[in-house]
Amino acid sequence: MRDIESRYLHRLSEMFPTIAATSTEIINLQAILSLPKGTEHFLTDIHGEDEAFAHVLKNGSGAVRRKVQEVFGNTLSAKDMQSLATLIYYPKEKIEQIKKQEVHIEDWYKITLYRLVKVCKAASSKYTRSKVRKALPKDFAYIIDELINERADDGDKDSYYNEIVCSIIKVGRAEEFIVAMGELIQRLVVDHLHIVGDIYDRGPGPHKIMDKLMEYHSVDIQWGNHDVLWMGAAAGQLGCITNVIRICARYGNLDLLEDCYGINLLPLATYALNTYKDDPCTCFQLKGEPLINAEEQELNIKMHKAISILQFKVEGQTIKERPEYKMADRNLLESVNYEEGTITLRGEKYDLLDANFPTIDPKNPNLLTKEEVDILNRLEQGFLNCEKLQKHMRFLLNKGGLYKVYNNNLLFHGCVPLAKDGSLKEIEIYGQTYKGKALYEALEVYVRKGFFALNDEERQRGKDLMWYIWLHENSPLFGKDKMATFERYFIAEEITHKETKNPYYEYINQEETANMILDEFGLITKEAHIVNGHVPVKSKKGESPLKSNGKVLVIDGGFSKAYQKETGIAGYTLIYNSYGLILVSHDPFESKESAIEKESDIHSETIVVKRTKERKRVGDTDVGKELLGQIVDLEKLLDAYRNGTIIERG
Known part of the structure; x- marks a missing residue:
């Protein structure tokens, strides 16, 4: 046995000290591989619209409503299903409204609790009990665990489960329990969240x-040019600060x-x-309709x-x-x-x-x-010296980057810079030439240097490069020949305002360009997709978010109110569940109060981008590949125990 592998297996044996423990973990991991793939939720270009963002996060771009329909589609009216979905989004606020309307509130509690338990059971079915238990709210963990793992065919325990529900109501904890269940369902319907750039600017929140x-259970962020601008400001770059x-x-x-x-x-x-x-x-x-005197x-x-x-x-x-x-x-x-x-x-x-x-x-x-x-x-x-700002920027650094490859999808905010002939454009950064994936990686290294480099010159280079990423024509997060800020303020002639886009935006309509980019980032082009934002899709003019025969999904449709007159909608979001890819368009978000009172939703239309013939399992994902690697290591440890190379510690 090689020294490095031997040291690794001895270290692994500290976690799994016996044949029994090692075997149990292998069995557990193999079982997880067969579970349905968790739901991924993609959002981009949020631009400070915190109320609309919070609502889309709560409803999972329709994932909660689809789960309610899956459970009650044949037994409840559309109105009752929408009421239940709204309760899951806004449990505290909806309860207060219901209490003013319901004469027999205890009956409502009982019916509602049973319905929420059913939805929660359906939402938790694709996870291990261990993972679900980690998500359970502390105050009700044991009770919820009992209720959602009730067996439908176990008549002997019916009275036991009924007594749990009745006791929750009797001791005055029904409202807290409903709130906990609503938040748990929100947590379970989406396994992982992707933010594909531009959290900052324009909107107020x-x-x-x-x-x-920062409180979300599983998230990654692909930086947008507006995010990098704020990062540069937090690092002290004056061009970024003034912008x-x-x-x-x-x-x-x-x-x-x-x-x-x-x-x-x-x-x-x-x-x-x-x-x-x-x-x-x-x-x-000023732009828009700011609420100031x-x-x-x-x-x-x-x-x-x-x-x-x-x-x-x-x-x-x-x-x-x-x-x-x-x-x-x-x-x-x-x-x-x-x-x-x-x-x-x-x-x-x-x-x-x-x-x-x-x-x-x-x-x-x-x-x-x-x-x-x-x-x-x-x-x-x-x-x-702003502690809160620095905390937020550190989170962007820890959870983010300029691009991400995840489950055979390539996520980035703007564009991959292309030359006029459609080839990858070569760009010089501080004396070195980069293109494609290497360009993204070089720029990301310099962003991190802008915060962490000990060498003053390297740190300043990183800080200045954040300003470069914000507005330079060779920046993959900007992708235009200039940022015409001065011209728009000071010159009437609109010809000077024009910002010419990088050839990427023309070539990306061709499938061979999408395949070339996917190949550059090491993806299998037959199954892969590009997901990006940055340039709003003008839906009201007939522009489609699907490009290159569905290989490219541009999901910026105007989340920001500033863009909605131009786009005609209030943004796109993307859902990738075990059945395939679903693109969701949204109507403008009126208000949280309206969503509760009218039980309105901003989800308006879905487009099934791709539906799989067979339901995807955890084993088909990047997490599955990691688990398979762990299984291989554990099998080596098992062999080492059995051939006497490593001694059990039990």
Whole structure:
């Protein structure tokens, strides 16, 4: 026996010290392989819409309702099934509503408890008892375990189970038990959650989304460009910090930074009011319908302009400090004629809509004033020292990455950069050339260096590369020739606003391109799919989320309210269960109150992308491959016990 294998088996024998223990574990793992594959739930481009996110998480994009229909489809009306589903989503709130309506509340408790037990039994059937027990709420673990493992043919125990239910009601614990059952069903119907990028920006509640994700039982995250922007800000990169604040100002969400993350914006507010006191800042009106009063709105607009100018200055400095980024044409403050109030872009001269730049030195446009340096230093320290923000970003680092291969699906947020001929584009990062999978991996390494590298130069490279990932044409998370922020603010001609997409977005409609990308990431192309977001699917214009003969699923359909007029829906989500892939489109989410009162749901339509001939089992998944590897190791340990190489410890 080789030394390394011998040491490993001796270490394994500490966990399984006897032939009996080893054999039992092999039998257990073999049994798990035959269970149905757990349900995966995919969401992307949430953009701070925390209430809609929470609802979709609670209903599992229809998974809860499908489970209710599976159990009661032949015995309950559609209305009763929807009421039961709503109770599972919002048990506390729904109980309060029911108590006002029901005369015989104890009868309702009893009927409801039996129904929830049946749904819970169905939801738990694809897991081992051990896994289900770990998910059980502490206060009711024993009781729920007894009820959901009741055998339908065991008449001798009927009175026992009836007495349990009656006792729950008698001791006044029915409501708590219903809440616990609802939350357990939510937990069981989805085995694993994938977030395919862009938790942050636009909507008001990304911090609430992050808190929910940190409590979720099983999740991975593929970073979006907006997420990496916030990561860069948390690492102290000034271009990222100013972009984050600008976007919050633009959507009337500055309270997210002040109240939720505790970042002091008072110096910036004071500076903005003094600098742009008599400036209407017409080009910096807010987007959407922010819930702020007129005075706050005026302050926001002035802060919006102030931080935008600071952003263009610090970005101009980064562009000069990083000539390897080849972004000289985006150092736009140096392209402005401040006397004429014009700018020259690609040989064309345009009038500026706003030519009031009191803090800019025309001879050195990117130079920061002493007051601006002080403000930026304070903001940098605010982001670096915000405990909650750092906690959220560490979670993104621990649970996330730029791409993921999972159960023969390739998940990423934006695009795989392609050259004009459709081949993988070669991109230089700090003197090294990468393409395809290697590009993703190199960029991810630098993101982590931006937080953890001990070498100051390497750490700064990582921080600056997060800004690069946010807006560079060669970034797989952005994938356009430029981010036309300056042009949209200051130039009327819409031709300057156009952001040309990477050839990926044209070629990905061809199946051979999808297969080429899947092959690049080591997937079996016949069965594999690409799942990504980033660019909203304009459903109302007839655009389909399915591309390349169903090989590619673009599931950004407008979760963010800012996009819903353009897309016509409120987003796509994807379910991958043991029967296949189901794409779910959603109607706009009205409110939590409406969902409870009207028992409305935002799920509107499903598309069966792929249905398997045979139900997929755990043995067909990545987890199954890991379990098979464990079985092989345990069989080697068993052989070692039986041939005397390792002695039992029992």
